[in-house]
Amino acid sequence: MSLYCRNFSNLIAKRCFASSSKIPDLTKDRYPIQRGQYAELSDKDYAQFESILDKNRVLTGSDTQGHNIDWLRSVRGYSNVVLKPKTTEEVSEILKYCNSRKLAVCPQGGNTGLVGGSVPVFDEVVISLNSMNKIEYIDEYSGIVTCQAGAILENLESKVQEKGLCVPLDLGAKGSCHIGGNVSTNAGGLRLIRYGNLHGSVTGVEAVTATGQIMNLMSNFKKDNTGYHLKHLFIGSEGSLGIITRLSIQCPTASKAVNVSFLGLNSYDDVMNTFLMAKKELGEILSSVEMIDEVSLNCSNKVFNGQSPIDVFPFYMLIETSGSNQAHDEEKLNEFLRKAMESSLVIDGVTTNEPGKMRNIWLMRERIADSLINIEGYCFKYDISLPLTHFYEIVPATKERVGDLASFVCGYGHIGDSNLHLNVACKNFNQEIYKAIEPFVFEYTSKLKGSISAEHGIGFHKTKYLKYSKTPEAIAFMKQIKELMDPNGILNPYKVLPL
The missing domain is CATH 3.30.465.10 (Uridine Diphospho-n-acetylenolpyruvylglucosamine Reductase; domain 3)
Known part of the structure; x- marks a missing residue:
């Protein structure tokens, strides 16, 4: 585990429209809905x-x-x-x-x-x-x-x-x-x-x-x-x-003391067990636990010219601690990371408490949403809560469901509170892929007793x-x-x- 020492581009992720300049269809033309009285x-x-x-x-x-x-x-x-x-x-x-x-x-x-x-x-x-x-x-x-x-x-x-x-x-x-x-x-x-x-x-x-x-x-x-x-x-x-x-x-x-770790893992099971270990070892200083799959990170770095500080892995975790005593927090974090790597849950990773470097790590996560709508042209986005034991299963299930209709399917989100962001990217909105995804995603979520909206609302x-x-x-x-x-x-x- 080495200290993070790479510099990302100074580009700051901005909220922006999709790369396609095409104005979307009127809602009334795209969806079956009648104007009220x-x-x-x-x-x-x-x-x-x-x-x-x-x-x-x-x-x-x-x-x-x-x-x-x-x-x-x-x-x-x-x-x-x-x-x-x-x-x-x-x-x-x-x-x-x-x-x-x-x-x-x-x-x-x-x-x-x-x-x-x-x-x-x-x-x-x-x-x-x-x-x-x-x-x-x-x-x-x-x-x-x-x-x-x-x-x-x-x-x-x-x-x-x-x-x-x-x-x-x-x-x-x-x-x-x-x-x-x-x-x-x-x-x-x-x-x-x-x-x-x-x-x-x-x-x-x-x-x-x-x-x-x-x-x-x-x-x-x-x-x-x-x-x-x-x-x-x-x-x-x-x-x-x-x-x-x-x-x-x-x-x-x-918080006076903040640390960020970016970790590479080989499977979702390893992600889940690392999260469990983080809760036990880091306790009161644990402030954020994010999961990112390989496709999501690739999109973020491709669109914004970023570079991962570690090698390519199927899954990544971003773990943040926040406390009041830097020496105490670093000791707890290092002990957690030592155990996670000795258990072969975490294969590689970086950690830092330097503000600029922490911000660069966070940017990789924060700009995923922007990158996904810019890399293809259209993106169906779903914000769902799922039991952690089945948290990622919907990603391959959706990928199998849509087949060649989608350019790619990926998932990332707040594993710390069971909130997955499922994304299905394609060139353009079309009814065939729309009907393949909905209500499939919501039925799948409901069968697992999840929530069809974790934080984005119903709208x-x-x-x-x-x-x-x-x-x-x-x-x-x-x-x-x-x-x-x-x-x-x-x-x-x-x-x-x-x-």
Whole structure:
């Protein structure tokens, strides 16, 4: 086991569209779906929006195109207006009006979602939170941070780091995703094994309902046990019950000692046993455990001109530790690595605590998602939770299922919390491969008692497959909640719940 000493390119992975410049088909043409009974925009509506916002915050025409297409280029709406409020009160006025007119709306953050939840399906009014990006207050004593929903995750991380804190969420899309969008989808991220999901970290939210009512559910305390925890209705509801405009979140103290190891392994069984050993040997300092298969890493390095610091292996693991005593943590990490290699679980690997080198290792993992949609032209992406004993089996099963229809099939993800990202790459979207994959992937997941959505949400793509993870009774109750909170169904229609 040697210290990592290679330099990667200075290229920083950016969220970008697929290499193909082709604009995707309209969602209504690609998928069998009918427009709901919503009103259509009139000149009076535009005039009303301009009376609520400055005229330059009401986008029309070609300025709306980027807001109509998702990052994957898998869906496309045809909204004619994008509204950019700066305050919760402006969001309230917009929703009051849209509800009175029965105009459907689509809340939108950084538009980095992977399930078609953040763009219109038809001609919904887009409410972009890009301008609601203030970081209002950081309490370094309690670690509670208050901000608007449009704050970019990376900017929020930079601000809290100045106070010796860290955001309990880290994503490859952190340079463009919004913290409000993260909360609305209950994003998981790279360090869920250490910090848990956002339901546990968010102490309060401010949200606007479909009728324009402002729900102030903010709290600056982890312990606030007063009545129903209504904030949880909005966390993970993907803008279908209300639009989150502000939030408060618990940010833990940043670790003083961080180490990263990148390991090569010969089989998935070795990956699983190495993870078990890591939990036992590293315990409280274990902050992230990622698994990457050979195809995924090859794509990342090919597209971004990277180079692996170790030889080629069928599987790789990225293990991070975070603590307060570098000598103590290094001793534990070295002992773990010694045992893993003596047991022939790990064949080769590198480890480092130098910030630049750790970042380069993380880049190999973080830029996989970008590389997969750029290397071929289209990529079907599935975000599922599976029992660890069967975690990787779906990858070869899917590969056998699609055969020559796909360019390749690969898998990577957060083995630390049982979350696999399954990817099927092809030249272009086509119905033959689509029908071969769906509902096969969700049926396979359901048979293993897994979840069809680990952290990306349901969005537009998975509504008809919700039944594979939730009972009819649960879905019916969700619909009752939706009808109560959004009687006209204007909030992010065609998303989350089956029609």
